[in-house]
Amino acid sequence: xxxxxxxxxxxxxxxxxxxxxxxxxxxxxxxxxxxxxxxxxxxxxxxxxxxxxxxxxxxxxxxxxxxxxxxxxxxxxxxxxxxxxxxxxxxxxxxxxxxxxxxxxxxxxxxxxxxxxxxxxxxxxxxxxxxxxxxxxxxxxxxxxxxxxxxxxxxxxxxxxxxxxxxxxxxxxxxxxxxxxxxxxxxxxxxxxxxxxxxxxxxxxxxxxxxxxxxxxxxxxxxxxxxxxxxxxxxxxxxxxxxxxxxxxxxxxxxxxxxxxxxxxxxxxxxxxxxxxxxxxxxxxxxxxxxxxxxxxxxxxxxxxxxxxxxxxxxxxxxxxxxxxxxxxxxxxxxxxxxxxxxxxxxxxxxxxxxxxxxxxxxxxxxxxxxxxxxxxxxxxxxxxxxxxxxxxxxxxxxxxxxxxxxxxx
Amino acid sequence: xxxxxxxxxxxxxxxxxxxxxxxxxxxxxxxxxxxxxxxxxxxxxxxxxxxxxxxxxxxxxxxxxxxxxxxxxxxxxxxxxxxxxxxxxxxxxxxxxxxxxxxxxxxxxxxxxxxxxxxxxxxxxxxxxxxxxxxxxxxxxxxxxxxxxxxxxxxxxxxxxxxxxxxxxxxxxxxxxxxxxxxxxxxxxxxxxxxxxxxxxxxxxxxxxxxxxxxxxxxxxxxxxxxxxxxxxxxxxxxxxxxxxxxxxxxxxxxxxxxxxxxxxxxxxxxxxxxxxxxxxxxxxxxxxxxxxxxxxxxxxxxxxxxxxxxxxxxxxxxxxxxxxxxxxxxxxxxxxxxxxxxxxxxxxxxxxxxxxxxxxxxxxxxxxxxxxxxxxxxxxxxxxxxxxxxxxxxxxxxxxxxxxxxxxx
Numbered sequence: 046x047x048x049x050x051x052x053x054x055x056x057x058x059x060x061x062x063x064x065x066x067x068x069x070x071x072x073x074x075x076x077x078x079x080x081x082x083x084x085x086x087x088x089x090x091x092x093x094x095x096x097x098x099x100x101x102x103x104x105x106x107x108x109x110x111x112x113x114x115x116x117x118x119x120x121x122x123x124x125x126x127x128x129x130x131x132x133x134x135x136x137x138x139x140x141x142x143x144x145x146x147x148x149x150x151x152x153x154x155x156x157x158x159x160x161x162x163x164x165x166x167x168x169x170x171x172x173x174x175x176x177x178x179x180x181x182x183x184x185x186x187x188x189x190x191x192x193x194x195x196x197x198x199x200x201x202x203x204x205x206x207x208x209x210x211x212x213x214x215x216x217x218x219x220x221x222x223x224x225x226x227x228x229x230x231x232x233x234x235x236x237x238x239x240x241x242x243x244x245x246x247x248x249x250x251x252x253x254x255x256x257x258x259x260x261x262x263x264x265x266x267x268x269x270x271x272x273x274x275x276x277x278x279x280x281x282x283x284x285x286x287x288x289x290x291x292x293x294x295x296x297x298x299x300x301x302x303x304x305x306x307x308x309x310x311x312x313x314x315x316x317x318x319x320x321x322x323x324x325x326x327x328x329x330x331x332x333x334x335x336x337x338x339x340x341x342x343x344x345x346x347x348x349x350x351x352x353x354x355x356x357x358x359x360x361x362x363x364x365x366x367x368x369x370x371x372x373x374x375x376x377x378x379x380x381x382x383x384x385x386x387x388x389x390x391x392x393x394x395x396x397x398x399x400x401x402x403x404x405x406x407x408x409x410x411x412x413x414x415x416x417x418x419x420x421x422x423x424x425x426x427x428x429x430x431x432x433x434x435x436x437x438x439x440x441x442x443x444x445x446x447x448x449x450x451x452x453x454x455x
Numbered sequence: 456x457x458x459x460x461x462x463x464x465x466x467x468x469x470x471x472x473x474x475x476x477x478x479x480x481x482x483x484x485x486x487x488x489x490x491x492x493x494x495x496x497x498x499x500x501x502x503x504x505x506x507x508x509x510x511x512x513x514x515x516x517x518x519x520x521x522x523x524x525x526x527x528x529x530x531x532x533x534x535x536x537x538x539x540x541x542x543x544x545x546x547x548x549x550x551x552x553x554x555x556x557x558x559x560x561x562x563x564x565x566x567x568x569x570x571x572x573x574x575x576x577x578x579x580x581x582x583x584x585x586x587x588x589x590x591x592x593x594x595x596x597x598x599x600x601x602x603x604x605x606x607x608x609x610x611x612x613x614x615x616x617x618x619x620x621x622x623x624x625x626x627x628x629x630x631x632x633x634x635x636x637x638x639x640x641x642x643x644x645x646x647x648x649x650x651x652x653x654x655x656x657x658x659x660x661x662x663x664x665x666x667x668x669x670x671x672x673x674x675x676x677x678x679x680x681x682x683x684x685x686x687x688x689x690x691x692x693x694x695x696x697x698x699x700x701x702x703x704x705x706x707x708x709x710x711x712x713x714x715x716x717x718x719x720x721x722x723x724x725x726x727x728x729x730x731x732x733x734x735x736x737x738x739x740x741x742x743x744x745x746x747x748x749x750x751x752x753x754x755x756x757x758x759x760x761x762x763x764x765x766x767x768x769x770x771x772x773x774x775x776x777x778x779x780x781x782x783x784x785x786x787x788x789x790x791x792x793x794x795x796x797x798x799x800x801x802x803x804x805x806x807x808x809x810x811x812x813x814x815x816x817x818x819x820x821x822x823x824x825x826x827x828x829x830x831x832x833x834x835x836x837x838x839x840x841x842x843x844x845x846x847x848x849x850x851x852x853x854x855x856x857x858x859x860x861x862x863x864x865x
Contacts, residue, residue, distance in 0.1 A: 088554030116497030144498030
């Protein structure tokens, strides 16, 4: 009856599940359900602003472990409680270096200075006259999943481990309109972006990124971006490490070299095995993880589950995700959501029949540029043991005979 | 210099705007900006759950005008403050008949009964084992924009007038899996869906809709759907009037006829000019409106603006949106966001140079089935004066010489 496509119980991805075969539905019904209190009296009226169910219990997890300084740190998306691909704005991950400034947009402006023919200043309202564009993009902190570079696996949820990645529909003005208007000098090779937070976070962006698909983002999932995401405006560099998409953007300085700022030398530089350092390694590489079942979940019965997860690449669209239930010995191709978008999170799914025996669940993503997600050990080859940025190794979730699900290094 | 594509100042949709030409940017800069308080001290730390900026001032508007009963009524999406296509969950429109039930998912189940070989009951957890799918869909109340069917134009915002439409990424189990498992009898022509709210709202759905793309929706924009949208689960019929997508779904009864419930005879039936009534007219037709500039906005300067709006159709994808600034005398084709999705909101945009003279802004959508949005007078031809469902006439916004923007019947 079961139609297996790989070892450890991975079913054919197009298998039509029947609860009759897997013991899910209750079969012939008892005559009636108990009448619940919510059916006996009118509920709350339509309101001005919606809220989640108390039963859903959704919140971000603070990612800890080292001292960040005043207002600084990060909080991660609870990936294990979500489905689909969009991250609701209240649950989008955060990473700040000096907290969240409460900016009055009427007192904020964006200036373009340096190697330009015509320095410009734009108010928030001015920018609304420019052509906007709308795209769905993921955003990932380059330090995401760093705990998988350590010596032993942290027994935490998928969100606490790898939830410094989120996905939203971003709307804003393509940067090339504004740079073109300022008029680039021939020496213009880099753009230095500065935020209006107390850290004045500053990063150097190669001009080719700015003229390609960089955006001055002003809306996220339809509404003005939240203060925690850069209100009233942020730089957005699709597919690149999150930190380069400078929040609360107030200044773009055009020049012929990078600025080598504190924010790109003390951090966001990759220490390699040979003792050299790689700077401006901006693209986030192909990556995936299973979000259900995942760390700290408990399987309470044998039978069929839907394995579900997320895949993404900073170089293009996801073309394939394979799933293994036997720690990488055999693989089966998962179903991708219709039309995976470039530089966006892609949901993958495949049915799995759990026999009750121990299993190791993994996913391996491939993008349309031919990049394949590496194993953990291959991913660790590249960097010094002190390096923890840009980790994209295959995630292993161990399922014990008791149904516990744990992070594992397989 | 200006590259016009229609009367009243509509510019070429691919025009490269130059602030230098339209007086937007400030030109050569004053040496420095004032140092704002938010740059002098660390801001708020990363948090568990995000919030909007106080300056953004986002909330839904209660749509009033008649008595709804306890817990009932509607609140509409503030379309004029949004951009892109996704509606954040907190701002998705609401329409309830007996308020919002606070359902404990552990005490909620979905049963399938009637003309089936095997009646079934599913818990919330059971349903998570079934294959889920993810799509972006609009949802529109069939009474949306009803005030444009009245004798004089209401001077309200775009959201208050037509904000009973929203758009989200919905994730859930395709209904055909569940109905197939129950085993449809040959007499099965309709499915009667019942909600677990105090109104036990009940609607009759033709089987072909259920077997096509109907979904048991459990996630909205990534997170579990909100109580106001049917937590823990709702029926979702893409492209159809909102009310048929029964929230808090607890029962599907399969039978050979519609049930002609209170909810589909006292409401959601269309009274026609010839005195007959049209029932089960479920598809929402092709429609669009400009969201900026729109009602109650004020233009404070002459010059270039981005006209921006939304278009949608219950029959497919938007293929074209035309915009007029002279009340429909001349039209120019707007830019659509890349790859408009079927049955989803589509953003359109076109630059407009306002001379300071009075203008009437309109948009006219066409879908990929060849349906064209009608004028207001054509839209009103079809229904009795007492009818107000399914209104999809062209929206006119009058711009006065003082820059006031008002709803108008042009």
